[in-house]
Amino acid sequence: MREREERESTPIGACARALHLFYPLVAHFFFPQTKSYYRDAHGLVFVVDAADQTRWEEARAALEDAVRHPDLAGAPLLVVANKSDALPTAAAAADDVATAMGPAAADGPPGGPGGLVVSGAARPAGGGAALGHALAWLVARARRGRRADALRARPAPT
Amino acid sequence: MFTLLSGLYDLATAREEVRLLIIGLDAAGKTTLLNALTQSSASASMPATRPTVGLNVGRLDVGGCSVMLWDLGGASGLRTIWER
Numbered sequence: 001m002r003e004r005e006e007r008e009s010t011p012i013g014a015c016a017r018a019l020h021l022f023y024p025l026v027a028h029f030f031f032p033q034t035k036s037y038y039r040d041a042h043g044l045v046f047v048v049d050a051a052d053q054t055r056w057e058e059a060r061a062a063l064e065d066a067v068r069h070p071d072l073a074g075a076p077l078l079v080v081a082n083k084s085d086a087l088p089t090a091a092a093a094a095d096d097v098a099t100a101m102g103p104a105a106a107d108g109p110p111g112g113p114g115g116l117v118v119s120g121a122a123r124p125a126g127g128g129a130a131l132g133h134a135l136a137w138l139v140a141r142a143r144r145g146r147r148a149d150a151l152r153a154r155p156a157p158t
Numbered sequence: 159m160f161t162l163l164s165g166l167y168d169l170a171t172a173r174e175e176v177r178l179l180i181i182g183l184d185a186a187g188k189t190t191l192l193n194a195l196t197q198s199s200a201s202a203s204m205p206a207t208r209p210t211v212g213l214n215v216g217r218l219d220v221g222g223c224s225v226m227l228w229d230l231g232g233a234s235g236l237r238t239i240w241e242r
Binding site for chain 2: 017020021024025036037038040041042043044045046047048049052055058059062066069071080082083120122131135136138139140142143151
């Protein structure tokens with residue numbers, strides 16, 4: 001931890017972090033087709049803070065922007081109602097978040113297998129069985145279909 | 159000949175990889191979720207995370223399929239990078 005703080009405090013560390021941050025923008029400018037998180041991803045996980053209702057509207061807008069993006073077409077979507085362990089009714093967290101996120105969470109990107117909303121928590125590790133099953137659902141859908149075939153035909157990003 | 163054989167070997171032993179992108183608003187718990195998924199359940203204490211600037215990468219095995227997770231920073235100024 002101390003090493004990390006020391007690295008960040010040096011000018012070189014700051015430059016490296018700035019470069020790390022802006023590399024995708026720079027790369028996109030020079031090599032527009034080389035690498036894209038949206039284009040290279042098989043599936044999408046969208047994490048919502050289930051314990052902070054004040055930001056659900058902002059989250060819904062961000063999710064809709066992502067789902068509407070053409071580079072994500074055909075991708076399966078998993079919405080995680082996170083921090084559900086901080087709520088008195090953890091089981092209802094997924095339902096409430098699913099309602100708040102609207103059709104974007106249910107449909108996912110167009111041309112894809114749709115979306116799934118699951119409640120998640122960091123403790124117990126991995127969020128328990130429900131999140132594990134949901135992740136298996138996402139992986140099973142992410143590895144087949146037209147989007148997976150298209151990604152397989154392209155060289156893998158490094 | 160060697161190239162052909164090594165190419166065939168790579169083809170036979172290559173494991174399918176699925177890449178998943180983790181996005182969401184800042185402080186939604188993306189990095190904590192990534193850590194919880196990739197670390198073994200034995201570690202009871204979760205390390206405190208700091209706001210992600212850039213990207214965290216995690217690897218995971220789901221049903222014999224190798225999964226790569228990209229956890230992108232969710233701060234409003236960083237969200238334009240999601241689609242890049």
